[in-house]
Amino acid sequence: MKLDIINMATFYGCDKKGVELAPKMLIDNDLESILKNCNHKINKIIDIEIEQNFDDKFKENKYIKYFDKIIPSVTALSEQICKSYSENNFPLVLGGDHSISIGSLAGFSNFFKNTGVIWIDAHGDLNTPSTSPSCNAHGMPLACSLGYGDEKFLSLFKNKIDPRNVFLFGVRSLDDGEKDFIIKNEMHIYDTNSFNLLNPELMINTLKKYVSKNKIHNFHLSFDIDVFDPVYVPGTGTPVKNGLYVDEIKSFLDKLLSAINIVSMDFVEFNPLLDKDNQTLNLCLEILEFLFRRINK
Template sequence: MLDKKISMVGVPLDLGQNRRGVDMGPSAIRYAGAFERLKLLGYDVCDHGDLTVPVPYVSASEEDLKYLSAVVDTNRVLAAKTDRIVAAQEFPLILGGDHSIAIGSLAGISKHYEELGVIWYDAHGDLNTAETSLTGNIHGMPLAASLGLGHESLTAISGDTPAIKPENIVIIGARALDDAEKMLVRKSNMNVFTMHEVDRLGMSEVIRQTIGYLSHCDGIHVSLDLDGLDPIDAPGVGTPVVGGISYRESHLAMEMLHEANRITSCEFVEVNPILDEKNKTAEAAVALMGSLFGEKLK
């Protein structure tokens, strides 16, 4: 990673879900010292600021999907931005915003890889579509959309070909999957480490297997939702689920991913300062960012 310039982009989108405030996530992460921490590690970092998120005229659902047009427009801009960053041989670091922004991240980044691997560090599978979602919240659909499943305006952001393949996905920390998501996981080749596997195997073995499973990929994107952590360590998220990955386990995971030297892009999403405690969740995000980029005690 050290030989690449880091291009940081904020995406203040909070329309993919019900609880407002996650649009302030990029600012909270910056306030917690993301830029300074990476600079101290020796990286050349360029902060591109925040993308402009359109203000929707209405809050009503569009074809059973909330704020569909605004979410699509934002992700199209993000896809173009990440496309340019990777084309310039720089490392995309995306700050969210809700997890619906992963549609744009993956759409742009995947253009540059034949077999892009994805590590989805999250309490949720985000594998719903308009037909299976109980809420119409698009932040529960980005992984499905990136697989080419769901509303055509979401899947079209990646073009004619899905951004990623199910056999190139590893979900870590899952503990809140809907029935339709469970069915999709069973019939696909996705590799899922639920909290049961994390507890039983230990995080070290989970990451070891993850790296081995994605060994054929020519790039690996880390999509880290802060609700993957236990709410004790990351209270400022919109959809907290108890019984999550610990702060220390998460650091170990990021440290091992750095040591593998395979990560080519990443995003940190779902930091909601309104729901947080003294910016604790944003500070956790920045600390984990430090571990992913090689920060060590000695």
């Protein structure tokens, strides 16, 4: 498989500096070699331009921080995702914070029909400007892809993703508005308790039946490292206790990736400035290797 590695070195969506350093940190620690050893070819490494200007964070939008900085970068990412697909490459997007998924999900849904999303995250990221307690865009990307949010974000999406085609795994921190959204839109959600009570086989079989019945051909995978229990990932900005263990995630991913067709992926929220003894860095590299030994094999 040919990969385009797309670097989105931004902290604007989380308003906590350090996460923008993650793409370079991963590349500098042999990610390219790791992916090649998984029998993939690196087509190219692409840096999306991020405006470096830290003036008034509410300059253009009083409900979304750094809105004027986020819009051009996610627009550029959306266009690059479509270009990668058109050249038969697999886009691997390295964040940066989770607001980057506004761009990757837009490119994904604009290019493919019959789409689904796998969202692996401690958070739902289903807030809108009116429901977000923090005004941070990294809590809004999934909602945008479903047709809810700021109009400029929504204008990037030619096609909305069906909320019923979204599967959230590991979620355990939801705002009230997000809880209502999930119930109203009949979304599939498996929290930490689900991993304790259900074996991965059961979760994957349920997913496979739905995918087959509704003829979903292509999935975007979005992986936020805060899905792990904080003991494993000191280097992330929004940790949530009672997270998943590394072995749990691996067992689940092993079955998931043999069941569905993943055509693109985000990897987000690694903050090197918060890491301890490279613990989070090493886990990030380990998980990326684990994933790319299994994606589309």
